Amino acid sequence: MLTKQQNDSLLEKFKKTQTFKYFYSTLLRFDESLNCFVATEKWRDKEAELLTAAWWMFAEVTENQVVYKGFEQAYSEIFSPIIKQPYPRLENSDYKYIEIDQGWKLWQAAKAIPEGFVLVPxxxxxxxxxxxxxxxxxxxxxxxxxxxxxxxxxxxxxxxxELDQDPVFAAIQWDEVNGDIGYYETFKSKEEAEKVAAHCKAMKESQESSHAN
Incomplete structure (x- = not known):
């Protein structure tokens, strides 16, 4: 969906096309609220309809080109494929190469994420x-x-x-119930794991010291 500024810029480009010059007359004006051309005289309604159809087609094609270009630039920066832009597409607009097409479908899905959901890298x-x-x-x-x-x-x-996730930190914990070395446990922070590891080491050394005496 184009912003108003983008739409206005696109309309100015459309007004420079031969199609616009062919259909346009001073009896036609552009209605921003309806995003179409309307006639100030009834007998010009047909020209207004044809010009509107041409405008909508121009806008749709241009918007798709902008979207495809944005995706291809992002894909190129991430994966550095040997294929040069623009990437070849099939008649149904799917990308010819399956890896690129899968990236394109993920890109499209990301544009339509429902509220309450987030993307993960x-x-x-x-x-x-x-x-x-x-x-x-x-x-x-x-x-x-x-x-x-x-x-x-x-x-x-x-x-x-494969999701890109932060590492976890593992340490052997002290079994307080049985008074002996317990099983490993994983922690999100290194500091927390170090505390558990230090406590287990201290308890083990204390136990060995008491046995030695």
Missing amino acids: VKEIKEWYLDDSENIYREDPYWLCDVPIGEVLEVEHRVSY
Whole structure:
């Protein structure tokens, strides 16, 4: 969705096109509230409709180009693909290469996140292919090299996402109930883990000292 400033800028560009010059007359004006052209005389209604249709198509195509360009720039900065921009797309507007198309679909989903939800950063995206011979998914579909020339093989496909998360800190804790070394525990902060580790060490040394006496 374009802002008013972007829409106004786009309208000025549209007014410089041959399409606008062909249909426009002083009997037509642009209605900002309706985002369309209207005629000041009834007999000019048809020209207003045609000019509005051309304007909407111009705006839609331009807006899509802006969105695609923004995505491709972001994708290029993150993944540095060897493919140069603009990335090739199919007739249905999907990207030709599946990795880029998956990134595009994630980009679109991010633009429509419902209220109350948040995005989490993805560290790595992995693709998995079902090896029917062993009924397991593999990251390297090496067997696809054996697909007969001229034939198409349908392959079940999965995608996994590795989330980029902060590290945790592990330490052995002291079992207060049994008075002995307990199991490990993980903590979000290093400081908290160090306190538990120091307490366990101190209790163990105290126990060994008392046994020695």
